[in-house]
Amino acid sequence: MKTQKPYYITTEKMSVGYDGKPLIEEVDIKLRKGEILTLLGPNGAGKSTILKSIARQLSLIGGTVRLDGEDMRTLTGAELSKKMAVVMTKRLRGELMTCEDVVATGRYPYTGRFGVLRAEDHAAVQNAMELVQVAEIGDSLFDRISDGQRQRVMLARAICQEPEILILDEPTSYLDVRHKLEFLSILQKLCRERALTVILSLHELELAEKISDRILCVNGRAVDRIGTPEEVMTAGYITELYCIRMGSYDEGSSDMELAAPEGVPQVFVIAGAGSGRKAYRRLQRAGIPFVTGILYENDLDYPVAKVLAAEVIAECPFEPVSQEKIQAAKKQLEKCNRVICCRENFGSLETYQRELLEYAEQLGKQIEKPESPEQQRGC
Amino acid sequence: MQQRRKIRYLIAFVLMTAGILVLLLCNIGIGTVKIPLTEILTTGRTKEGMNARILWEIRFPRTLATGILGGALALAGYLLQTFFHNPIAGPFVLGISSGAKMVVALVMVFLLGNTIRVSSGLLILAAFLGAMLSMGFVLLMARKVDSMSMLVVSGVMIGYICSAITELVVTFAEDADIVNLHNWSRGSFSGMTWDNVKVMSIVVAVTFLMVILLAKPLEAYQLGETYAQNLGVNIRTLRILLVVLSSVLSACIVAFAGPISFVGIAVPQLIRKLFGTTKPLLMIPACFLGGSVFCLFCDLLARTWMAPTELGISTVTAIFGAPVVLWIMVSKSRRERG
Numbered sequence: 001m002k003t004q005k006p007y008y009i010t011t012e013k014m015s016v017g018y019d020g021k022p023l024i025e026e027v028d029i030k031l032r033k034g035e036i037l038t039l040l041g042p043n044g045a046g047k048s049t050i051l052k053s054i055a056r057q058l059s060l061i062g063g064t065v066r067l068d069g070e071d072m073r074t075l076t077g078a079e080l081s082k083k084m085a086v087v088m089t090k091r092l093r094g095e096l097m098t099c100e101d102v103v104a105t106g107r108y109p110y111t112g113r114f115g116v117l118r119a120e121d122h123a124a125v126q127n128a129m130e131l132v133q134v135a136e137i138g139d140s141l142f143d144r145i146s147d148g149q150r151q152r153v154m155l156a157r158a159i160c161q162e163p164e165i166l167i168l169d170e171p172t173s174y175l176d177v178r179h180k181l182e183f184l185s186i187l188q189k190l191c192r193e194r195a196l197t198v199i200l201s202l203h204e205l206e207l208a209e210k211i212s213d214r215i216l217c218v219n220g221r222a223v224d225r226i227g228t229p230e231e232v233m234t235a236g237y238i239t240e241l242y243c244i245r246m247g248s249y250d251e252g253s254s255d256m257e258l259a260a261p262e263g264v265p266q267v268f269v270i271a272g273a274g275s276g277r278k279a280y281r282r283l284q285r286a287g288i289p290f291v292t293g294i295l296y297e298n299d300l301d302y303p304v305a306k307v308l309a310a311e312v313i314a315e316c317p318f319e320p321v322s323q324e325k326i327q328a329a330k331k332q333l334e335k336c337n338r339v340i341c342c343r344e345n346f347g348s349l350e351t352y353q354r355e356l357l358e359y360a361e362q363l364g365k366q367i368e369k370p371e372s373p374e375q376q377r378g379c
Numbered sequence: 380m381q382q383r384r385k386i387r388y389l390i391a392f393v394l395m396t397a398g399i400l401v402l403l404l405c406n407i408g409i410g411t412v413k414i415p416l417t418e419i420l421t422t423g424r425t426k427e428g429m430n431a432r433i434l435w436e437i438r439f440p441r442t443l444a445t446g447i448l449g450g451a452l453a454l455a456g457y458l459l460q461t462f463f464h465n466p467i468a469g470p471f472v473l474g475i476s477s478g479a480k481m482v483v484a485l486v487m488v489f490l491l492g493n494t495i496r497v498s499s500g501l502l503i504l505a506a507f508l509g510a511m512l513s514m515g516f517v518l519l520m521a522r523k524v525d526s527m528s529m530l531v532v533s534g535v536m537i538g539y540i541c542s543a544i545t546e547l548v549v550t551f552a553e554d555a556d557i558v559n560l561h562n563w564s565r566g567s568f569s570g571m572t573w574d575n576v577k578v579m580s581i582v583v584a585v586t587f588l589m590v591i592l593l594a595k596p597l598e599a600y601q602l603g604e605t606y607a608q609n610l611g612v613n614i615r616t617l618r619i620l621l622v623v624l625s626s627v628l629s630a631c632i633v634a635f636a637g638p639i640s641f642v643g644i645a646v647p648q649l650i651r652k653l654f655g656t657t658k659p660l661l662m663i664p665a666c667f668l669g670g671s672v673f674c675l676f677c678d679l680l681a682r683t684w685m686a687p688t689e690l691g692i693s694t695v696t697a698i699f700g701a702p703v704v705l706w707i708m709v710s711k712s713r714r715e716r717g
Contacts, residue, residue: 055609056608057609084609085609090603090605091603092606093601093603096651096656097656097657101658105598105610106610108598114591114595114660115595115598
């Protein structure tokens with residue numbers, strides 16, 4: 001068996017909070033070098049409080065934080081500044097500072113009495129800016145750049161500090177999808193190549209699951225779960241953690257859906273092989289309750305159908321569709337006045353679908369066909 | 380870019396140094412008695428005659444004091460602006476000057492009433508106590524109000540209270556000895572002695588050096604406390620040092636020249652625009668030079684504009700300084716809106 005590296009940062013029975021009042025107690029984090037820990041939880045659950053406490057911006061109410069085996073309280077500010085860098089939600093004041101000036105402030109722990117940059121500091125600033133691709137805006141004023149650029153400049157600043165651990169509070173919140181992906185990719189690269197340890201909070205669940213080695217969930221009272229993404233993101237957990245009352249989140253596919261339309265089903269959707277999702281969402285937007293089937297439970301359409309449809313007629317994967325299910329589907333179809341068939345062709349084993357469509361025609365139902373068949377063709 | 384910036388800084392420093400030299404000569408040469416440049420240069424050696432006495436006993440000390448105190452005033456303003464992260468902070472608007480003035484007036488009236496000689500050192504000490512007193516109030520207010528303008532309003536109110544008390548003291552102590560007090564309490568560079576200049580040079584020089592040594596932590600502090608702390612700055616110590624140093628500077632000015640308005644706000648702002656940076660290592664000496672230039676210019680006007688009547692120095696500094704403050708506020712609100 002491969003010998004495991006020792007933990008780089010550990011918190012033991014850490015309690016955090018404001019003014020001596022604990023908000024979250026018994027936080028036990030163990031993280032090795034090069035690992036990423038993501039904090040998840042609803043707004044105000046205490047993610048920032050935990051991050052600030054680890055970064056020593058808030059004093060601990062109880063417990064200890066060890067960095068590389070040393071109690072963090074014994075480190076001086078100067079020692080800590082060479083080990084830990086932060087990117088916080090609070091905007092950095094950068095009046096009249098160019099982006100390069102802002103990045104250069106990361107060299108503070110390494111410069112002399114008057115903070116004058118030496119050649120090697122300039123080189124470190126350049127390297128950091130190139131790494132996060134902001135070298136070309138080095139001369140622009142920090143106040144005048146976009147949020148996406150600003151976050152990357154802040155990351156360059158933190159990299160310049162040559163930390164071993166990086167603390168980021170919701171670094172991707174104001175970024176568009178491209179910049180979110182780029183930002184997290186750079187973080188991942190740093191972890192792999194420089195064995196940087198990262199603790200961050202995110203609101204993007206789907207990204208958290210993908211980037212994190214470990215996830216810690218807080219719910220405002222305590223640490224609810226901590227573990228690998230597979231251990232934490234079990235079915236139904238996100239709904240519970242965030243107390244979702246309207247709409248849904250699917251841990252398997254990271255799909256988010258708005259609340260299903262309520263009432264008696266009016267439409268029957270014949271779907272399958274991922275062809276039905278667009279129709280389901282269109283009906284949801286129009287507020288029309290619907291029934292769909294017959295789907296295998298491992299169909300791409302199934303997770304969406306399950307949360308949006310009034311009823312899904314589904315069959316166990318890799319089993320022939322039973323007569324019972326076909327009859328149930330026909331019964332539902334009779335009650336609906338519209339039928340939407342999302343499929344252009346059916347596969348040779350999909351006799352049950354063909355049977356349903358023919359039944360609908362027999363009943364004289366209004367049948368709508370897909371608008372762009374090339375996208376929704378069966379095999 | 381780096382190169383262009385360095386050239387800009389160099390030009391700015393050269394301009395200000397040249398400005399100081401020219402204004403020093405003007406301040407020394409121009410007045411009710413005009414003394415030509417050649418005589419100024421020769422009198423340094425002879426020290427004889429009427430003009431030489433005017434130069435040595437009145438103009439030289441006054442001009443030097445104006446330069447030193449002007450620089451100190453701008454520097455105090457810069458420190459307070461940095462401390463409060465507030466572009467319109469300054470010793471005058473925050474009531475620190477008025478607090479210093481009040482305690483100095485009380486001490487002077489008490490001591491003069493008992494015919495005790497008032498030394499420069501004692502005046503500075505009294506002014507420092509007053510400055511710290513006002514600063515204490517401002518800090519208390521700063522914890523309660525988080526808006527920039529409310530902080531300034533509370534500072535102005537503290538200033539009014541202190542001024543009212545000072546006026547009360549001065550009115551009831553109307554006496555031949557303290558006629559000067561009235562003049563002083565409105566702010567003036569007149570009546571400086573070599574002894575004054577010596578004391579203020581030492582105090583200002585020491586404070587200036589300490590401020591220069593704080594340039595690096597100040598740079599980090601400007602980013603905001605979160606980031607400064609992460610960079611290893613001891614925020615508490617730095618804040619205490621900032622309060623003490625800015626109070627010492629304000630106290631020194633008030634002890635010798637009384638409260639002077641607007642220099643503390645306007646000069647650092649103008650210097651920032653001139654240099655296009657907020658780097659403390661540049662801003663500290665630049666604000667000092669800028670304050671000197673500004674005050675030498677204003678004092679020259681105060682003495683010569685309505686001659687033989689001398690204007691209060693604050694009258695002149697307000698004319699040039701207040702528009703700058705208005706411009707800062709307008710441009711700031713415009714920037715915040717869009």
